[in-house]
Amino acid sequence: MSESAEILFTNETFYHVFRTRDLGAMDELWARRAPVVCAHPGWQALTTREAVMESWRGILSNPDAPPIACRAPRAYVEGGLGFVVCYEVVGESVLVATNIFAREDGAWKMVHHQAGPCRAAPGEIEAEAPHGPMQ
């Protein structure tokens, strides 16, 4: 599997874990040695692993959270660091997200997540944005 494919797979795992509200898997997904940062929509950036996981505990335990889907992910990797830019479709809302991954013990772990609102309808995203690694 190419490094871009590996990172896209890990990115898809992140959204699967998000959808299935699996806090243990979310904890597993984030880096343990590299510093981590997470900027949820509208929030200030959380800059400790403890604060990041506490935020996921709150988000994943919310029974009213609508399902989230990842659309049109594009990956770029260089050495031990890589990132994915993708869209998040949550009900009728669309967000754009940057997810950064670092290699730890041979696996890609999340070190940064930022999502913010995007003025687009879900249909526009699926129709227009390309999939796969960046060219």
Next chain:
Amino acid sequence: MSESAEILFTNETFYHVFRTRDLGAMDELWARRAPVVCAHPGWQALTTREAVMESWRGILSNPDAPPIACRAPRAYVEGGLGFVVCYEVVGESVLVATNIFAREDGAWKMVHHQAGPCRAAPGEIEAEAPHGPMQ
């Protein structure tokens, strides 16, 4: 100069160029070989260098744009890729930004910029967030 310091310097250059509306320097700042992505607040992600530069042409030529300042930047570098998470203070508004840089011909060049709204007052940011590389 450490790699984190180099990336923080390039990040500060980006905001200086933004403030001084120097389109030529903005063009110089973005990578030429690596793929680039740019997600301005509320926009869909721009995924070609041409589209990214066209967007800056519009933004930097807007005479009504308020000055932008970068606050509390934190850098993380791994090999030929690194990123900065920081706040952007634009008048009384605060945004959170992710800026990713790749090394090209010995210099750090921008490959990704995402900024999105953050519910914080400018004073909160300057008081609370630490400066320097991530720990």
